[in-house]
Amino acid sequence: MAEEFLRIEKLVKTFGGNAVVKGVDLGFDKGEFVTLLGPSGCGKTTILRMIAGFERPDSGRIVVEGKDISGLNPNQRKIGMVFQAYALFPNMNVADNIGFGLKIAGMARDQREARVEEMLKLIGLAGYGKRYPFELSGGQQQRVALARALAPSPRMLLLDEPLSALDAKIRVSLREQIREIQRELGITTVFVTHDQEEALSISDRIVVLNAGNVEQFGKPFDIYNRPQTRFVATFVGTLNTLNGTVADAGAKTVTLGGSTVTIPALPATARNGEAVALTMRPEAVSLANGAARDIVLDGRVAEVSFLGSVIRLKVDLGGNAISLDTFNDQRTPPPAHGSQVRVGIASSDVLVLGN
Amino acid sequence: MRRGQAWAWVVFGLGALYFLLPLIATFIFSLSIRKSGYTFDAYANVLADPRFQSTLGYSLFIGLCTIVVGILIVVPAAYYVRLRAPKLRPIIEFITLLPLIIPAIVLVFGYIRLYNSSSLLPLTSSFVGTGILLTFAYVALGLPYMYRAVDTGLRTIDVQTLTEAANILGANQMTILARVIFPNIIVAVLSGAFLTLAIVIGEFTIASLLNQPAFGVYMQNVGANRAFEPAALAVISFIITWGAMGMIQLLSRFAPKTARKD
Amino acid sequence: MTTVHPTAEPSAGPVQTGPVVLRGRGRNFLAGIRLGDLLAVAPFVLFAVMFLLLPMSYLVMQAFQAPDGSFTLDNLANLGTPKTIDSFLISIRVSGTSALLGALFGLLIALAIIRGKLPEGIRSTVMTFSGVASNFAGIPLAFAFLATLGRLGLLTIILKTVFGFDLYRAGFNLLSFWGLTLTYLYFQIPLMVLIIAPAIDGLKREWSEAASTLGATKWQFWRYVGLPVLWPNLLGTLSLLFANAFGAIATAYALTGSTLNIVPVLLYAQIQGDVLGNRGLGAALALGMVIITALANVIYLVVRTRAERWLK
Numbered sequence A: 001m002a003e004e005f006l007r008i009e010k011l012v013k014t015f016g017g018n019a020v021v022k023g024v025d026l027g028f029d030k031g032e033f034v035t036l037l038g039p040s041g042c043g044k045t046t047i048l049r050m051i052a053g054f055e056r057p058d059s060g061r062i063v064v065e066g067k068d069i070s071g072l073n074p075n076q077r078k079i080g081m082v083f084q085a086y087a088l089f090p091n092m093n094v095a096d097n098i099g100f101g102l103k104i105a106g107m108a109r110d111q112r113e114a115r116v117e118e119m120l121k122l123i124g125l126a127g128y129g130k131r132y133p134f135e136l137s138g139g140q141q142q143r144v145a146l147a148r149a150l151a152p153s154p155r156m157l158l159l160d161e162p163l164s165a166l167d168a169k170i171r172v173s174l175r176e177q178i179r180e181i182q183r184e185l186g187i188t189t190v191f192v193t194h195d196q197e198e199a200l201s202i203s204d205r206i207v208v209l210n211a212g213n214v215e216q217f218g219k220p221f222d223i224y225n226r227p228q229t230r231f232v233a234t235f236v237g238t239l240n241t242l243n244g245t246v247a248d249a250g251a252k253t254v255t256l257g258g259s260t261v262t263i264p265a266l267p268a269t270a271r272n273g274e275a276v277a278l279t280m281r282p283e284a285v286s287l288a289n290g291a292a293r294d295i296v297l298d299g300r301v302a303e304v305s306f307l308g309s310v311i312r313l314k315v316d317l318g319g320n321a322i323s324l325d326t327f328n329d330q331r332t333p334p335p336a337h338g339s340q341v342r343v344g345i346a347s348s349d350v351l352v353l354g355n
Numbered sequence B: 001m002r003r004g005q006a007w008a009w010v011v012f013g014l015g016a017l018y019f020l021l022p023l024i025a026t027f028i029f030s031l032s033i034r035k036s037g038y039t040f041d042a043y044a045n046v047l048a049d050p051r052f053q054s055t056l057g058y059s060l061f062i063g064l065c066t067i068v069v070g071i072l073i074v075v076p077a078a079y080y081v082r083l084r085a086p087k088l089r090p091i092i093e094f095i096t097l098l099p100l101i102i103p104a105i106v107l108v109f110g111y112i113r114l115y116n117s118s119s120l121l122p123l124t125s126s127f128v129g130t131g132i133l134l135t136f137a138y139v140a141l142g143l144p145y146m147y148r149a150v151d152t153g154l155r156t157i158d159v160q161t162l163t164e165a166a167n168i169l170g171a172n173q174m175t176i177l178a179r180v181i182f183p184n185i186i187v188a189v190l191s192g193a194f195l196t197l198a199i200v201i202g203e204f205t206i207a208s209l210l211n212q213p214a215f216g217v218y219m220q221n222v223g224a225n226r227a228f229e230p231a232a233l234a235v236i237s238f239i240i241t242w243g244a245m246g247m248i249q250l251l252s253r254f255a256p257k258t259a260r261k262d
Numbered sequence C: 001m002t003t004v005h006p007t008a009e010p011s012a013g014p015v016q017t018g019p020v021v022l023r024g025r026g027r028n029f030l031a032g033i034r035l036g037d038l039l040a041v042a043p044f045v046l047f048a049v050m051f052l053l054l055p056m057s058y059l060v061m062q063a064f065q066a067p068d069g070s071f072t073l074d075n076l077a078n079l080g081t082p083k084t085i086d087s088f089l090i091s092i093r094v095s096g097t098s099a100l101l102g103a104l105f106g107l108l109i110a111l112a113i114i115r116g117k118l119p120e121g122i123r124s125t126v127m128t129f130s131g132v133a134s135n136f137a138g139i140p141l142a143f144a145f146l147a148t149l150g151r152l153g154l155l156t157i158i159l160k161t162v163f164g165f166d167l168y169r170a171g172f173n174l175l176s177f178w179g180l181t182l183t184y185l186y187f188q189i190p191l192m193v194l195i196i197a198p199a200i201d202g203l204k205r206e207w208s209e210a211a212s213t214l215g216a217t218k219w220q221f222w223r224y225v226g227l228p229v230l231w232p233n234l235l236g237t238l239s240l241l242f243a244n245a246f247g248a249i250a251t252a253y254a255l256t257g258s259t260l261n262i263v264p265v266l267l268y269a270q271i272q273g274d275v276l277g278n279r280g281l282g283a284a285l286a287l288g289m290v291i292i293t294a295l296a297n298v299i300y301l302v303v304r305t306r307a308e309r310w311l312k
């Protein structure tokens, strides 16, 4: 796969006998926005720092545009980086911060000033050049840090949780801005976060990491709708689990709360009489039933949470509990707490996940 | 992997050489009073000298007085500035730093001129008076360190809340300071105290110009007349200094770990 | 002596804040605080006036006073003798050199123990040792160096007998400018380490990482970011080290007696012969010393204010 822009091969890193990255293989395309998503301590930062060159891999290769860069120092890699805590140089004003990389590269002063102006416009901070970092808000500082990283036109951009020090509103608007700028420049970007919503909303593709291993690598749509492991399914979004028993593996039927249903996703390896966990997203469950919703279960409403445009119900199915989302309807109030309801699930939406 | 970078080892090694050589050499030198073989005779001579004991005792006594007076002067002021007059802080801090700018010899010169036997407050005309003057001079020498230590201690506790809580319970200012604040900063105060002691114990300039029978003056005297005893005295001084600083290290383990608020 | 226990009894009585009832509490409360505050700072203010400000002002005054009490500039003019000028120059050279070298080596050592990835434990050992060594000054320090590098010092002898190298033949003399500087470094370097270490800790790792992703070498990082950020601290410490050495006398006195005429030694002699000597001249000498240490600090303050823009 020579056309991949960045390829990570069998990357391994241990800290004092503690394996943090355990043989990661990944390939990113040029201009792609990829997010590394995973719980705290899973090795996201470590992978990013190996790409940047701050950590040496124990083994494995990092290949950019066909060349192994593992032996290069960080300052030879032409990779821009944005840090969680901004890391602006406190002794330089905004313009000098942004122009730092250009100055190091030996660009002439007037060219440099023009480029800095251009970058200031790009991040929407024209006229802020003379300010010092301490005179800026967190969001503004992070934009300057972004401009500083982008000014020397690096071939790749790395961002390590750049938004987590900011408050919720700014986090959303800045992530949109980052994505916009990234599209405009077409720069290959690796973004690290542990916020699944953030990852789903801005990425071309997402790498879900767990304890130093890649769990799944794919588009946000697939990660959410077709999680390949239980970890991915539970880490990204909410998941319902119903416990059933395999009735007939050949016919792909499962006994669930007294009734027998057909589950197309039942793997061929299933054995008759075996316990099986059926999982589905809350939005795959509805209060309506019909041709498409071929699994019908009766239960009692245990909890009603009004979330605005969506209402989330928790329904007790006698042994199993299930969460479901219905859209708010101004004319029909949601079922009351304790009332009997019937829920419908399309068997084609049901996933059977191995552990 | 903390194997260390080569340059760091080189710097560390050269530094160790510069700092340890004089100590080792001095120690060996102090043992070499006999033509052949090493003995502790120089130490025996020094320790048996009644003037050693009396001057060291005197310096220790003045040191203790310095600490007590220093605490009484610094703690209430630092507390007050933290609590009620943060605006005065730069001024107070500037004053506490003055002794770093004004050389000790200039300071004592001023004292001698101001408090001599023909002045309004003739402190230098009696032994006790001169001792008091020496004590205040040492308080001045230790002021920058004492103030810093106390201020750091106050910063780690929540002075405001502690004071208000005590106030609500009906305590007056003195009680609050003595019973609530002081016990909480005792570790910091003691660090300042030991630092002061380390500075004061072998001090020469002021004691000599005030004609006091202090340890530093005694050491200078021995240095002018003997060959090997001075080395022994240097080793003893180093151990005393080490002891005082070691106490600070030890104390820092007991420092309160309360979160600061400001 | 009222100043000895100024905070003890007198304040206990009147500061009753009377928390018994709420009635009138506000007024009493405030009144109590005022008096308490006064008593809290009184000892400090009294001390500062009596033992710092008054003696200093008195000396300054005397520096401009003729023996008959009239105003004169003669005392300052008398500082212009070659001997006095010489001793000021030597003092400035010794203090300046030992401050610069102390700052340089101290910075290097601090960098080595903080950023050199040395094994755990080295840092705290060096810091503790620095605390001790920075206070190991004065007479015993002179003794230690005499025992080591004096004419009969152990190292001098070993170099001569074992390695056949005669230090003193080669031009070294402990009782000289370089000898004194070398001795002063023993407390200057550790002082630098103690003061600059927290400042180096304040340099964030991300700054150097950001610089290197932008193409900067280690050296370029120090040139454009590390040293400029440390600069106000470095300068402040430098002026402190300078003042520290400039006022030091015990080491020099015990080491060189009066062979090396640094200003404090001159002043020391002047004070001892005060009864006979010219009163104004001594005061002028003292004033000169203070002016120089104060000047060093003013330079520091000016640079610091200029850096204040980003120093937060």
Ligand SMILES: Nc1ncnc2c1ncn2[C@@H]1O[C@H](COP(=O)(O)OP(=O)(O)OP(=O)(O)O)[C@@H](O)[C@H]1O
Binding pocket: A015, A016, A020, A038, A039, A040, A041, A042, A043, A044, A045, A046, A047, A194
């Ligand atoms: N320099 C280091 N020395 C020792 N252990 C380290 C080092 N850097 C990281 N680790 C360990 O490696 C593991 C992975 O760390 P990493 O920083 O990559 O996690 P992360 O996925 O970025 O987590 P977070 O979301 O909390 O930032 C953690 O257990 C961490 O303690």
Ligand SMILES: [Mg+2]
Binding pocket: A044, A045, A046, A160
């Ligand atoms: Mg991380």
